[in-house]
Amino acid sequence: MKKIFAYLVLFTILLYGCDESSTNGVIQTDGSTNQIAVEVVEVIDGDTIKVKYNGDIEKVRYLLIDTPETNHHTLGKQPFGEEAKQRNKEILKSGNVTIEFDVGNRLDDYGRMLAYVYVDGESVQETLLEEGLARIAYIFPPNTRYLDEFEEASKVAKERSIGIWETDNYVTNRGFNTEVLTNNNAEEKSTTEQCNIKGNINRQGKKIYHIPSGKYYEQTNPEEWFCTEQDAIQAGFKKSGE
Missing domain, CATH: 2.40.50.90 (OB fold (Dihydrolipoamide Acetyltransferase, E2P))
Incomplete structure (x- = not known):
């Protein structure tokens, strides 16, 4: 009987290791x-x-x-x-x-x-x-x-x-x-969409801004964007005279 008990102890040590214990099937360490x-x-x-x-x-x-x-x-x-x-x-x-x-x-x-x-x-x-x-x-x-x-x-x-x-x-x-x-991101996009005034510098170096309803707005490639016409004017741009 003692031999059987000794074998059981040895088997447990080999199975779980001397630095571990198992409680309710959850392995723990020392x-x-x-x-x-x-x-x-x-x-x-x-x-x-x-x-x-x-x-x-x-x-x-x-x-x-x-x-x-x-x-x-x-x-x-x-x-x-x-x-x-x-x-x-x-x-x-x-x-x-x-x-x-x-x-x-x-x-x-x-x-x-x-x-x-x-x-x-x-x-x-x-x-x-x-x-x-x-x-x-x-x-x-x-x-x-x-x-x-x-x-x-x-x-x-x-x-x-x-x-x-x-x-x-x-x-x-x-x-x-x-x-x-x-x-x-939605707020940033909304803000960007509101800043839809295009500032363009033509070949003569003149700074012109175009509003969305302007005749040449769609074909204009902007160098700058402005949220208001006042912002464009303060930056030295003049409204397109179309």
Whole structure:
């Protein structure tokens, strides 16, 4: 009976490893900060990759960050999603890739491994945050080992208003609000459409402006656009005398 018990203990250690435990089928770790070398097989987007780990192909979801989508079934393609993916790919190609697990769950609800990702010892998550290509998200204790460092990196991008922080309210607590950018583009287009007075400089060097109802408006190639006739006059242009 003792031999059977010993075999069962040995089998459990071999199956889960001495640095892991399993609770309700969810694999957890003991908090080791060891970095494990992996081979990147595919870059799916800015925060998800496929790697060869222990001889198997596994999906890895970056801990504590979220990047805009590139091909989501409902959200579609979000601004800066492709930039985040390409930058992620560029970083991962630049050196040796390792992953590190935190103290909590190793797998998410989709079976993806949750990890911190490094290239030559440098955090990929911190780089993406600092360059304005990711937001801090999915904070589920106890997997929060580098939250303070990540918040500092994100602060740099926010203060510089770069990437996802270029437009106010694009980044939200629930993700990325594409409607903000759509509305801004519509407002810019509306403003451009109102500035429809054409300023032209003829061969004699005379500055002439043409309004939409003018005879030569359609055939005129503008050097400048004006929103009002007063703007054109102040710029030294005279109204076409057709």
